[in-house]
Amino acid sequence: MNALKNLYNITAFGELISQPGFILMLAIGVFLLFLGIRKKYEPLLLVPIGFGVILANLPGAGMGIVGEEMVRFEDGRYMNLLEIAGEYGIMNYLYYMLIKTGFLPPIIFLGVGALTDFGPMLRNLRLSLFGAAAQLGIFTVFFAAIAVGFTPQEAGALGIIGGGDGPTAIYISILLAPHMLGPIAIAAYSYMALVPVIIPPVVKVLCTKKELQINMKAMDKMYPSGQQIKNMTAVKIAFPIVLGIVVAFFVPTAVPLVGMLMFGNLIREIGVATGRLSEAATGPIMNTATIFLGLAVGATMTSATFLNERTLGIIFGGLVAFAISVAGGILAVKFYNLFATKKINPLIGATGLSAVPMASRVANEIAIKHDPGNHLLQYCMASNISGVIGSAVAAGVLIAFLG
Secondary structure (H helix, E strand, O other): OHHHHHHHHHOOHHHHHHOOHHHHHHHHHHHHHHHHHOOOOOHHHHHHHHHHHHHHOOOOOOOOOOOHHHOEOOOOOEOOHHHHHHHHOHHHHHHHHHHOOOOHHHHHHHHHHHHOOOHHHHHOHHHHHHHHHOOHHHHHHHHHHHHOOOOHHHHHHHHHHHHOOHHHHHHHHHHHOHHHHHHHHHHHHHHHHOHHHHHHHHHHHHOOHHHHOOOHHHHHHHOOOOOOOOOHHHHHHHHHHHHHHHHHHHOHHHHHHHHHHHHHHHHHHHOHHHHHHHHHHHHHHHHHHHHHHHHHHHHOOOHHHHOOHHHHHHHHHHHHHHHHHHHHHHHHHHHHHHHOOOOOOOHHHHOOOOOOOHHHHHHHHHHHHHOOOOOOHHHHHHHHHHHHHHHHHHHHHHHHHHO
16 A cells, blocks of 8 residues: 555645646647647647647656746845756756747747748838837727736736737846746737638628728729839838838837848848858748747746736736737728728738738738639738738837836
């Protein structure tokens, strides 16, 4: 009997029975894996995050991320990385080295920049304004969160979910509200994956059938642009340099994100001369960063940090921020159309989120349902891409005021 008792104590069944919250968290991890594997919702993100949640909630495994107070001494000093690894395991080592330092989000922005073609936005600069309008959800939820009891720093981290950009949400959470990192990251990436579910209801409420049938190509033929870019290659190369400098002067705190985004785009647009750099940024560097980011962020989602009322508030607030951002872009287009002769399809405003290119694909599919010949993808990308820049700048503004 003693041998059986010792054998039982070696297993994790006792801890699992005494703390049933582990079971719920394991179910959440499996659900995230289901969304990524079966539904194909952002699998590169949800699969490592979901598996990270599972690792963190395996009883007795010691893979969950511990709070900052656990690695900080009374005199304010922190354990070094070797001490953290020895005391709390490999996952905490990765978290405090790569996430807590804010290293990985800018690295991912480097890869995003190298993957992004700013051509659609440069050809339709007026459409890029709706990417800025779509940041409405960030600041609306920011003030609402303060009103219901969140601190300004927590409210800023919560509101940034409305930008629809996972790395930006993680970056600002690290700086303003690190204790909320897990729920915010899960909410941000989950809602990015659920863009096909979130955008259609908002569009249905705010847009008429006539508005959804506005054909942008027909509008271009009726009202052709008076200016054409003669040397698009030169403009594409100059754009990331100029924009990076401008943002640095006006919002210096946004440079870690916008600067890396612009550098990644620059090495893409230069072409063959920097092709190896671009391939590295979009390939091994970004893939490695995504793996470690997903696993470490998922590992912050322990039952102790997730199963509370505040987490539910974060999940709900993130959804509201996301929906308001979609609505903000749509309403901005509708307001523009009141005074413009050349009308714009409101679906373009709905793509002002940073969820590239998912939001654009969803908007294009909605347009095709109302008119099979109305292909809006290239127009939606103009607003969609500007939303990436807009959310990074919005994050910089919040950090400047609250950091």
